[in-house]
Amino acid sequence: MKSTVEQLSPTRVRINVEVPFEELQPDFDRAFKALASQIRLPGFRPGKAPRKLLEARVGRGAVLEQVVNDAIPARYSEAVTANEVKVLGQPEVDITKLEDNVELVFTAEVDVRPEIALPDFSTIEVTVDPVEITDEAVEEQLLSLRQRFGTLTGVERPVQDGDFVSIDLSATVGGEEVPEASTTGLSHEVGSGQLIDGLDEALVGMSAGESKEFTTTLVAGDHAGDEAVVTVTVNSVKERELPAEDDEFAQLASEFDTLDELKADLRERVSRVKKVEQAGQIRDKVLDVLLETVEVPLPEAVVQAEIDGALHDAIHALDHDETKLDELLEEQGSSREEFDKDTRESAERAVKVQLLLDAIAEAEGTTVEQEELTERIFFQAQRYGIPPEQFIQQIGQANQLGAVYADVRRGKALGSVVDRATVTDTSGATVDTSELFGTKSDDESEDAEAPAGEGESE
Secondary structure (H helix, E strand, C coil), X not given: CEEEEEEEECCEEEEEEEEXXXXXXXXXXXXXXXXXXXXXXXCCCCCCCCHHHHHHHHCHHHHHHHHHHHHHHHHHHHHHHHCCCCEEEEEEEEEEEEECCCEEEEEEEEEECCCCCCCCHHHCEEEECCXXXXXXXXXXXXXXXXXHCCEEEECCCCCCCCCEEEEEEEEEECCXXXXXXXXXXXXXXXXXXXXXXXXXXXXXXXXXXXXXXXXXXXXXXXXXXXXXXXXXXXXXXXXXXXXXXXXXXXXXXXXXXXXHHHHHHHHHHHHHHHHHHHHHHHHHHXXXXXXXXXXXXXXXXXXXXXXXXXXXXXXXXXXXXHHHHHHXXXXXXXXXXXXXXXXXXXXXXXXXXXXXXXXXXXXXXXXXXXXXXXHHHHHHHHHHCCCHHHHHHHXXXXXXXXXXXXXXXXXXXXXXXXXXXXXXXXXXXXXXXXXXXXXXXXXXXXXHHCCCCCCCCC
């Protein structure tokens, strides 16, 4: 077999393949074996009919068609491997010559990973927010903890922000009742904003037994987007009493004996959260610099597939009715043109990020250990609230394990870039990214841990 590759564009190639007929003999053998098992000829045992008789029965053209259909995928894969073509997606195959007993010639056009010129990562400089742990942030965490251990007590006064109320709700649109918007005995924290717009404002100042009407726009159900008149009735009012800030509370809410020890632990927790936030900001900014400075040709077919997937997800909850999508966008003050524009921009960025990080991973020789893959799977399963075994089964059935592997590899590739970038905070201090990303090289780690006198030869 002979194969050559033509570069049609930075992201697309044409693979030309020539296969002499003598190399197709194994394919003819398989084709006739399959025919013999399917066709019964008088006087011959199953599977033993001669080729000439089988060919006479089905015709030479049918045999050739079967052989070619079976041979092309394997010969295409062989050509891809031999020419080290990094394909993206499925090829468009065209048979350009089929001369019986002479040769089979076909072409395959396919998108490929573009060649990407990577910069010197040590020249990348970004500035991020510093890690600042304020007393207010610690007190906020302490207040949240106290609220978890608070008790609700009934009060005989008008509703205030932060109270817990039991309410009944009903709504009408154009004078007609909306059944799905009616409920009784609903518990609600005033000021949380978790229910309908205008409810919290209406509740403040009301007392148990009182009712009030207010106008709002419904956001779900058959009347989504319609203006409704809502009636709210307060059944009871309770306020939350918080435990005192003392050593007794520290012993109740934690493993610590004193309030000072609890606050010190909360400060450390706030610090960890701030460092995670800073690490995310560093990743985003380094990636932005890469995207701005590195030219990444985009395969249109891959971008279009990303766009199609986004559109499918958008209309999935709308019974796959694009008309409903247009109506929803109009209600939100947008349009289909803006949606399509934003979707394309997001798709192009997503594809560019994937191609860029894959190129970095390949250049860096980035690998993924089984432990790292397992850790990501467990994290994703926890995020979706399902057992890891069930999540593994789901991604296996959807053939998504490779996507999880690629995601981990890309994250490590970006980490290797961050490791060499210069990162400072807005105060001018240098940020130690190895502490945040754990990307310090093995040699550096060994030098740091070696006792004095070791790590150097005399």
